[in-house]
Amino acid sequence: MLNSHIPPNISVIVNCFNGEQYLREAIDSIYAQTYSNWEIIFWDNASSDNSSRIANSYDKKLKYYRSDKNTKLGEARVNALEKALGDYVAFLDVDDILLPYMLEEQLNIFNNSTEALGFVYGRVEFFSEDRSSKYNYVFKETESLKSGEIFSDLCKENFIPWPSVLVSRKRLLECGGFPSDFYISTDYWIFINMSRHFPVGVNQNVVCKARFHKNNLSDTQYVLGAKENIKIVERYLSYDGVKDSIKYQYVNLTFAYVKEKKYLNAMLLLIKKNILKIVFFRLIRKIFRVFIRIPNNFNLYKN
Numbered sequence: 001m002l003n004s005h006i007p008p009n010i011s012v013i014v015n016c017f018n019g020e021q022y023l024r025e026a027i028d029s030i031y032a033q034t035y036s037n038w039e040i041i042f043w044d045n046a047s048s049d050n051s052s053r054i055a056n057s058y059d060k061k062l063k064y065y066r067s068d069k070n071t072k073l074g075e076a077r078v079n080a081l082e083k084a085l086g087d088y089v090a091f092l093d094v095d096d097i098l099l100p101y102m103l104e105e106q107l108n109i110f111n112n113s114t115e116a117l118g119f120v121y122g123r124v125e126f127f128s129e130d131r132s133s134k135y136n137y138v139f140k141e142t143e144s145l146k147s148g149e150i151f152s153d154l155c156k157e158n159f160i161p162w163p164s165v166l167v168s169r170k171r172l173l174e175c176g177g178f179p180s181d182f183y184i185s186t187d188y189w190i191f192i193n194m195s196r197h198f199p200v201g202v203n204q205n206v207v208c209k210a211r212f213h214k215n216n217l218s219d220t221q222y223v224l225g226a227k228e229n230i231k232i233v234e235r236y237l238s239y240d241g242v243k244d245s246i247k248y249q250y251v252n253l254t255f256a257y258v259k260e261k262k263y264l265n266a267m268l269l270l271i272k273k274n275i276l277k278i279v280f281f282r283l284i285r286k287i288f289r290v291f292i293r294i295p296n297n298f299n300l301y302k303n
Contacts, residue, residue, distance in 0.1 A: 008039035010103055011086035011169070015076050016055070017045040019094030022211065023054050027062070029097040035104035039063060043080035046070040051094075074182040081169075081177060089167045091187075095211040096163040102207040106166035109201045118171050118198030119191075121145070122207035124161035135212035147202035151195040154188075155233050155245035157252070162187045163208040171198055184221060185228035192232055196239075222256035251278050 012030050016023065030040055040062040042055045046069050055064050065083060067076065081089065088107065092098060106120045123145060128135040139161060146153055154160070167190070175193045178186050194200075230249045236242045250273045257266035270276050 006037065008037055008086045010035070010038040010088045010090060010107065010166070011041050011084035012038055012090045012092055012098075012103075013041045013043065013077070013080045013084065014092050014094065015043050015045060015073065015080060016047060016051050016094045017070065017076075018047045018049045018051060020047075020049040020051050020054060022095040023051055026092055026094050026096060027055070027058060029099075030092065031058075031061075032100050033098065033103045034101050035107060038103060039085060041065070041080050041083045043067065043076055043083075045076045072180065072183050074178055074186045075180040077178040077186050078180050081172075084169060087169055089169045089172065090163075091165060091167075092163050093210075097209040097211070098163065099207050099209070101205075102164070103166065105203050105205065105207060106164075106201075109203055110166070110168070113201055115199045116171070117168065117201040118175075118194035119165050119167040120201035120203060121160045121166075122164040122203035122205055124164050125206050125209045126212060127209055128212040138206060145202045145204055146200075148199050149195075150200050151192070151239075152241040152245065154192050154195055155236065155242045156248040158188045158191065158229065160187075160191050161208065161210060163210060164203075165191075167194070168198075182228050184225040185232060188229055189232050192236070196236070222259045223253065223262070226253040226256040247273060247275050247278065251275050251282060254279055 014026065014030075019026075027040070030038070038061070040058075042062055042064045044052055044055065044064065044066040046067050052064070052066065055062060063083065065080070067079065071079075077091075088110065090098075090103060090106075102122070106122065109120045110117055123138060123140070125138045126135055140159065146159070165187075172190065172194065175190075175197055179189050182189060226249070230246070230253060233242065233246055233249050237246065250269060254266045254269050254275065257263070257269065270279060
């Protein structure tokens with residue numbers, strides 16, 4: 001049994017708002033880790049369901065905190081991070097699952113690196129309750145995940161699965177920690193900001209599972225998330241390579257409008273930002289991938 005006087009090396013932050021449906025499965029996946037020197041910082045963002053009862057049914061390795069009122073996700077993450085004691089921090093949403101070796105493998109990459117890594121990430125398997133759904137797949141399964149200096153690549157798209165990440169708490173705080181003003185894109189801000197200062201490590205294995213369901217925050221607020229991502233990238237327009245990246249973010253916003261059935265907004269954005277060519281080739285790429293199953297890293301165009 002782990003000595004209770006030894007401080008935890010890893011803090012796993014669980015931000016929760018009315019997450020009772022999948023909560024026990026998420027927490028159990030932390031308790032099932034092969035690495036044992038961890039704590040859970042459970043931040044209840046003023047839930048009104050049974051989340052509190054479920055969280056408090058665990059032992060003292062889970063430290064429960066409750067907000068007096070519901071806040072933006074960014075503010076909730078800031079508050080939770082202040083309670084963390086670990087040298088490293090992982091993050092798990094209440095509908096996702098860590099695979100048993102996730103913490104051990106990510107920590108080993110930190111320990112074996114000759115560089116001062118900002119964070120380590122891995123591969124994610126998306127799944128839904130409907131096993132025949134299009135949402136059951138491994139993200140970027142056919143390509144090698146990027147590592148090292150990935151700032152410019154991240155400015156084009158967010159390809160890092162949030163639950164797969166293990167962050168150096170010291171280096172996260174050196175970069176300013178979490179922004180408190182974002183509803184959705186706090187993770188993207190962390191990835192962009194930290195990758196500008198530190199190299200990034202990667203685990204090519206699947207280390208977590210992310211669940212698709214009708215109540216996913218990001219799946220019901222596509223446009224808001226895309227606009228927040230643009231706001232983030234715009235802060236770095238003076239850096240080399242970023243100016244060209246912003247158009248890819250506007251492409252993502254175009255698709256977000258389509259997903260929310262705001263077709264006029266999508267059409268106007270296509271014209272205003274002159275991104276029709278990129279959108280066209282992205283659609284061709286998606287069609288090819290479905291019917292021909294080309295590799296994810298196959299490049300149909302160069303921009």
